[in-house]
Amino acid sequence: MASKVSFIDAVKGRRSVYALNKEAPISDAAIEQLVKDTVLSVPSFFNTQTTRVIVLLKDEHDKFWNTLVSGILKPAVPEDQWEATAGKLGAFGAGYGTILFYEDPEPVLALQKAYPIYADHMPTWSEHTSAMHQFVLWAGLEAEGFGANLQHYHPLIDAKVAEEWKVPGNWKLRAQLVFGGKAGEANEKTFKPIEERVFVHGK
Numbered sequence: 243m244a245s246k247v248s249f250i251d252a253v254k255g256r257r258s259v260y261a262l263n264k265e266a267p268i269s270d271a272a273i274e275q276l277v278k279d280t281v282l283s284v285p286s287f288f289n290t291q292t293t294r295v296i297v298l299l300k301d302e303h304d305k306f307w308n309t310l311v312s313g314i315l316k317p318a319v320p321e322d323q324w325e326a327t328a329g330k331l332g333a334f335g336a337g338y339g340t341i342l343f344y345e346d347p348e349p350v351l352a353l354q355k356a357y358p359i360y361a362d363h364m365p366t367w368s369e370h371t372s373a374m375h376q377f378v379l380w381a382g383l384e385a386e387g388f389g390a391n392l393q394h395y396h397p398l399i400d401a402k403v404a405e406e407w408k409v410p411g412n413w414k415l416r417a418q419l420v421f422g423g424k425a426g427e428a429n430e431k432t433f434k435p436i437e438e439r440v441f442v443h444g445k
Contacts, residue, residue: 252385259389261426262337267387270299273339276386280378287367288353293375294344294413307335310406314399334393337422341379344413345372372416383421390421
């Protein structure tokens with residue numbers, strides 16, 4: 243990518259930005275390349291390569307939030323809470339795109355049979371794989387000038403999403419990364435003392 247931001251600066255800059263707009267600092271082709279580079283380069287346990295990614299841009303992004311998710315949640319949310327929920331969904335819909343992160347369980351099942359001593363841990367390792375992809379793409383979008391926030395409306399939306407975008411039924415939806423131009427700044431973040439979180443021995 244053309245970004246001049248260092249990796250650690252992208253990590254430091256990555257925040258939850260909820261005020262988004264439909265301005266894109268890079269082209270759709272560059273977004274697609276960022277996603278492909280991430281999926282090819284981020285590690286996975288036993289090199290299982292279980293992460294599957296669906297990218298929704300422009301009208302497809304709008305359909306996801308303004309029609310599909312909204313249509314599912316409205317009858318499920320108490321009437322007196324709907325206004326606040328609708329406001330949140332509208333803020334997500336105001337963005338440029340959404341990345342859906344899935345995990346394919348088939349490689350995990352095969353490894354569980356091959357290595358039964360580790361079988362109980364493998365679903366957790368699959369979650370680690372997904373989380374790494376989520377983080378790298380979040381930081382990568384930040385480095386390119388986007389704002390983003392991570393959402394979790396599964397499993398309520400799973401069936402409708404699978405039907406709309408022809409997602410294999412066994413894939414597991416794990417997160418939805420909303421991104422767009424920054425229409426505002428992230429909220430202030432507080433930090434616990436680093437001395438309580440990092441311990442170095444042997445220096």
